Amino acid sequence: MRDGRIVAAAQEERFSRIKHDAGFPxxxxxxxxxxxxxxxxxxDHVVFYEKPIRKFDRLMESFLATAPRSLRPFTTAMPSWIKGKLNLRKTLRRRLDQVAGDGRRYVGKMHFVDHHLAHAASAAWTCPWPNAAVLVCDAVGEWATTSLGWSDGQQIQLTHQxxxxxxxxxxxxxxxxxxxxTVNSGEYKLMGLAAYGTPKYxxxxxxxxxxxxxxxxxxLNxxxxxxxxxxxxxxxxxxxxFDQTPRRADEPITDFHRDLAASIQKVTEDILLRTANHLHRLHAADALCIAGGVALNGKANGRLLVETPFQHLHVPPAPGDAGGAVGAALLIDRAVLDDAAVEGQAVSQYSMQNACLGPVYDSQQSSQELRQIGANFRSLTDEALIDxxxxxxxxxxxxxxxxxxMEFGPRAVGRRSILADPRGDDVRDRMNQAIKFREPFRPFAPVVLAERVTKYFQVSGDFESPWMSFIVPVKAAAEIAPAIIHADGTARVQTLTRDQNPKLYHLIQQFDRMTGCPMLVNTSFxxxxxxxxASPVDAYRCFQKSGMDCCVIxxxxLDKRESC
Structure with missing residues (x-):
C-alpha cells in the first residue's frame, strides 16, 4: 500500500505453480x-495477518487438555513452531533482506495483528457502505472462529466471538x-455436490x-x-x-455423499442466517460485511442477501486468508492515516472496485515470451480480436x-479466464472432462452484462456481484443458457460493467449481437x-495440455491447430 491506495496483491501459488503453496511468499x-x-x-511498515504467540498458546492449551491422546499431533506440529513460527519476526526480516538484492535492508517496524480483525478490515474498509455490521467466520484464527461487530468507516469493533x-x-x-x-481446498467441491442431494441428515x-x-x-460435541x-x-x-466410513478419494460418490453434502450445506446456511439476524439486532445497519473462509460459500451468501434485514451484503474479492493480508495492511495504514488526520488529511474507505492487482504483461512482453517458447500466434487489433x-x-x-x-483472490473474473458459449446442453460436460479435467458434478459460472442480470436471475435491480460472491436462483429466461444452471436451479453470477473490464464487456456485447445471449461461461484459466x-508462458502451457480450441493472450x- 502507498498513500492509502492498494498498489499490488498476489498469492505465492501463482508464481510457484504449487496450488495452495504454504511456503514463504x-x-x-x-x-x-x-x-x-x-x-x-x-x-515504512511490514505487517503479518495473525499473532503467532497467541496461536501457539491455543495449540499448547489444546494439546495439554487432550493429552496423552494428542501426543502424535503435538510431535508433528512442534518442530515447525520451534524452528520458525515462534521466531517469525526474525524470519520475516531475514527473508525480506534476501528478497532485496540491493543491500537495502528493512529497518522499520514489524507488526502482528489479530487474525479476525484483519479479516474484518478486509471487508469493512473496502465496503461501498462505510457504516456496516461485520461478520467474520472461518476455521480458526488465534482463538476466534466467529466474530461479530461493526464499523463506522473510521474504526472496527468486534464485540462478540x-x-x-x-x-x-x-x-x-x-x-x-x-x-x-481434501480439507482446506475441497470445500467448494462439497458445496457443488450439495445441489445433487437432499438434506436428509x-x-x-x-x-x-x-x-x-x-x-x-x-x-460442537x-x-x-x-x-x-x-x-x-x-x-x-x-x-x-451415519453408519458409514469416510470415503477415500478414489471411491465412487454415492447418493449418501450427495445427501450428506446437502445436509451440512443446509446446516451451515441456517447457522449463518441465525447469526446474521442476531448481528442485525446487535448492530442495526443497512449493510453487512462478511469475511473469512466461510464467506466463500456463495450459496449461503445468496440466502443472506435475501433472508436477513440487511439491504446490502459486501464480500471482498479474497475473503479467505489471502485477503487477511490485505486487511492487515489496511489496519496499519489506517493507523497512520488517523495520525495524519490530525493534520487535516481525510480518512476514507479503501477502494477494491478493481480487484486486478497482480502482474500485467503488455502486448510486447507477451509476444516476446511466446516467441521464446516457439508458440505460433496472430496479433490483432482490439476490434478484430473481439469480432x-x-x-x-x-x-x-x-x-x-x-x-x-491478474485478479487477486480465488475467482477469475475475466483477466485469467476460460470462456465458452453457455447455450449448449453439452458444454458443462465437455468443459469438466476435456478442458478442466475435474469432477462431472462441478458447476460453471456465468459472466453477464450488469444491466441485463435481472432478466435472467432472481435478484434486485441494484444487485452487484463483480467477484462471483453470490449463488442465486435463475429465472425461466436463463433457460437460454443451460450450461450455467446448476442442478438446484441456481448460478454463481458475475456481473460485469463496462468500467470494470471494457474489453470483456465488448466481447460479450458482440456475442450478444450474434446470439441474443448477453452472457458467457466464465471459469478460471x-x-x-x-x-x-499468471504469465503468458503459464497460459500457453495450460492451453496446450487442455482441450481449449484457441487462446487469447x-x-x-493462438489456435490449437496452429500453435504447436
Missing part, C-alpha cells in the same frame, strides 16, 4: 515490491474430509454433532471430532452416526482468455490441481 513479495518500484529498505474448538469452518471441513475431499447433524442456539451460536486431539477431522463415533473471438464462441469453441492484470495461470490469438 518470496515471489509474491518480490512482485509487489517491483510493482511499487520499491526495495524492502523503502518500506465464538472460540475454538466450536467452529463452523471446521465443521464444514469435517464433512469435506468424510466425503473424500440435517436433523441428525444438529441433534447429535452440535447444539445451536437461536442467535446462531453453537457448541467433541466426542465426534478428531481435529483437537488427532490428525483426522472425524472419528469412529462420527462415522457411527473473431465472439464468432468462435458462437460456433461452440472454448477460449482461454488472458488480458490485463487452469486445470484440476493447478493454480490459475493480450492481443495475440
Amino acid at each position: 518470496e515471489s509474491a513479495i518480490r512482485y509487489c515490491l517491483d510493482a511499487a518500484k520499491l526495495s524492502p529498505g523503502d518500506l 465464538l472460540r475454538y474448538p466450536h467452529s463452523l469452518g471446521l465443521l464444514y471441513s469435517a464433512f469435506t474430509y468424510f466425503c473424500g475431499f 440435517a436433523q441428525a447433524i444438529e441433534s447429535e454433532l452440535l447444539n445451536v442456539a437461536s442467535d446462531g451460536s453453537f457448541r 467433541q466426542e465426534f471430532f478428531g481435529f483437537v486431539e488427532s490428525l483426522k477431522m472425524t472419528n469412529q463415533r462420527f462415522a457411527d452416526v 473473431e473471438v465472439a464468432r468462435r464462441l458462437a460456433d461452440g469453441q472454448v477460449v482461454g482468455w488472458m488480458d490485463g492484470p 487452469n486445470v484440476k490441481d493447478e493454480p490459475i495461470v 493480450q492481443n495475440h490469438l
